[in-house]
Amino acid sequence: MSTAVAAKPDLRSMSLAELTAVVAQAGEPGFRARQIFKWLHQKYASSLEQMTDLSKGLRQRLAETHSVDSLTEDLAQQASDGTIKFRFRTHDGRQLESVYMPEEDRKTLCVSTQVGCAMGCAFCMTATMGLVRNLEAGEIVDQVYRVNAALMARGVPGPRPLTNLVFMGMGEPLHNFDNLKRALELLESPEGSNFSHRHLTVSTSGLVPMIERFGAETEAKLAISLNATTDEQRTELMPVNKKWPIAALMEACRRFPAKQGRRLTFEYVMLKGVNDSLEDAMRLAGLVKGMDAKVNLIAYNQNPGLPFQSVEPSQVEAFHRLLTERGVVAVVRKNRGRDIAAACGQLVAPGRKNA
Numbered sequence: 001m002s003t004a005v006a007a008k009p010d011l012r013s014m015s016l017a018e019l020t021a022v023v024a025q026a027g028e029p030g031f032r033a034r035q036i037f038k039w040l041h042q043k044y045a046s047s048l049e050q051m052t053d054l055s056k057g058l059r060q061r062l063a064e065t066h067s068v069d070s071l072t073e074d075l076a077q078q079a080s081d082g083t084i085k086f087r088f089r090t091h092d093g094r095q096l097e098s099v100y101m102p103e104e105d106r107k108t109l110c111v112s113t114q115v116g117c118a119m120g121c122a123f124c125m126t127a128t129m130g131l132v133r134n135l136e137a138g139e140i141v142d143q144v145y146r147v148n149a150a151l152m153a154r155g156v157p158g159p160r161p162l163t164n165l166v167f168m169g170m171g172e173p174l175h176n177f178d179n180l181k182r183a184l185e186l187l188e189s190p191e192g193s194n195f196s197h198r199h200l201t202v203s204t205s206g207l208v209p210m211i212e213r214f215g216a217e218t219e220a221k222l223a224i225s226l227n228a229t230t231d232e233q234r235t236e237l238m239p240v241n242k243k244w245p246i247a248a249l250m251e252a253c254r255r256f257p258a259k260q261g262r263r264l265t266f267e268y269v270m271l272k273g274v275n276d277s278l279e280d281a282m283r284l285a286g287l288v289k290g291m292d293a294k295v296n297l298i299a300y301n302q303n304p305g306l307p308f309q310s311v312e313p314s315q316v317e318a319f320h321r322l323l324t325e326r327g328v329v330a331v332v333r334k335n336r337g338r339d340i341a342a343a344c345g346q347l348v349a350p351g352r353k354n355a
Contacts, residue, residue, distance in 0.1 A: 008067040011048075012040050012138030013182065016191060026061050034191060036062075041192030042159075044145040046070035067091075071142045073150065086147060090115070090139060094132060096170055098143040100151070100162075107156070108164040111143050113180055114171025119205045120239045123227075123271060125303045126170045135171070137182035144187065160193055168203040168223070174210035184220055197221075203267065208244040211252045223265040223296070224253060228275050229283035237274070250287055264293040270316060271300050272309040281319045285326040294329040 011019065019033040035053060039045040047068055048059045071088040074095065078084045084100040099110040116129035144162060151161040165187065167173045173180045180202065187195045197219035204211065205225045214222060226249075228234035234241040241249075253264055266288060270276045288295065297320055300310050316332055323330040 008065060010069045010136060010138045011036065011062070011066050012068055012070070012142060013136050013179075013186075015182070015185065016189065022062070022066065026058060028058055032058065037189075037191050040068070041141070041145070041186060041189065044149045069136075069138060069142075071096075071139060071146050073146060076150065086143075086150070088143065088146065090135075096135065096139075096143075098147060098169055100147055106163045107151075107161055108166060109144060109147050109162050110169045111140060111165055111167050112169030112171055113140055113167055113173040113176045113183075117171050118175060119172050121205065121225075121227075122237050123269060123300060123303075123306060123308050125306070128305070129170075131171075131175075134176040134179055137179045137186060140179060140183035141186050141193075144193065164199045164201075165195065166201045166203065166223075168201075172205055172207065173202045174204045174207045174214060177210055177213065181218060184218055188219075201265070205238055205240050206244055206249045207240065208248050208252045211249075211256060215256045219262075221262050221265070222256060223267050224249070225269075226266045226284075226287075227269050227271075229280045229287060233275060237271075246287070253293070254291060258292050264291065266293055266295045267298060268295055269298045269300050270311040270319065272311045272315075274308065276311045276315055276319060278318065278322055281322040282326070285323055285328050288328055289326075294331065295323060297323075297330060297332045299332070 011022070014022070016033060016037050019036055020030050023030065023033040023036070032054065036051065039051045043050075045051055045068070047070065048054075048063055051059060069091040071090060073086060074089050075087040076084055082102050086098045086100065088096050088098065090096070094115045096112045096115050098112055101108045101110065112135065114134050115132035117124070117126045118131035120127050144165060148158070148161055152158040167180065184197075184200060184202075187193050187200065188197060198221070200220040201223055202214065202218075202220050203223040203225055204214075211222070214220075225238070226234075228237055228241075228246075231241060231245045234246060256262070256264060258264070266284075268275075268284065284295065297316060299313075299316055300308055302308065302310050320330055320332055
């Protein structure tokens with residue numbers, strides 16, 4: 001795995017306190033740091049030159065020691081259901097994807113935390129990339145800012161069109177925990193985008209030690225990518241299960257602090273003939289019994305080169321009905337953006353730099 005190589009520290013990844021120290025070192029009063037922070041995290045500035053209420057001298061001094069590494073939009077594809085898949089390029093030429101999903105009562109962005117992924121889940125196209133590198137905190141939050149700016153340019157009312165963020169794009173968020181945590185703090189800042197933690201959901205494939213840390217150090221909600229009901233089945237689909245099998249994962253979930261509306265979500269991608277039987281549904285109901293949790297059923301989106309098939313709608317309904325009859329709060333997630341390969345498990349950025 002490579003890491004981001006930036007010649008200078010990125011101002012967008014810094015907390016307000018860190019920016020205050022930078023500004024003080026430049027011989028400027030502390031309120032300048034708040035101005036810079038708002039330019040970056042509230043006004044979506046992509047360069048120091050845009051910060052017009054800073055003196056030219058200060059901007060020049062900052063440019064000598066720091067950068068503003070904004071993402072560049074490479075491509076935006078709109079699906080028939082209104083979903084838009086954005087492809088961005090980083091300062092070092094890597095590519096990543098984010099997906100905008102509009103609904104009547106919310107506007108959600110699916111955010112990436114890594115270029116590629118190391119988890120190797122058998123049904124996921126992102127896994128075919130391997131892990132290229134972690135995204136810095138500034139690169140994670142800048143997906144939100146670039147999409148907000150793009151939506152406003154398309155006539156969507158601002159100043160912050162996005163209402164909800166799900167960290168379910170490329171990468172395993174808890175594998176990049178420090179940058180994820182910093183990104184969440186930046187997004188929740190009242191001086192910035194001021195997202196409520198209730199509107200932030202992070203997904204994990206099951207890194208058990210990091211689940212406890214995530215619960216203790218953040219306030220965002222957690223979604224567990226479960227996808228199987230036996231260890232044999234899950235290990236075939238998700239190699240992470242070799243290290244942290246289902247029993248260990250579920251124990252970590254039961255210890256997760258269920259406060260401030262942090263109901264757990266279990267994501268279950270249904271694969272035809274693999275994990276979609278009514279016996280699987282019964283085992284799944286047993287696994288989540290007694291937990292303040294809900295189950296998201298996700299019909300698999302077929303991908304070229306992968307050996308799995310979509311489940312018939314009637315089987316999804318039967319699976320859902322059995323869970324409901326056993327007292328499980330379960331929903332069938334809408335399939336968004338399939339016609340532009342923007343649905344769950346389909347994100348992959350093929351560019352030369354990612355090879």
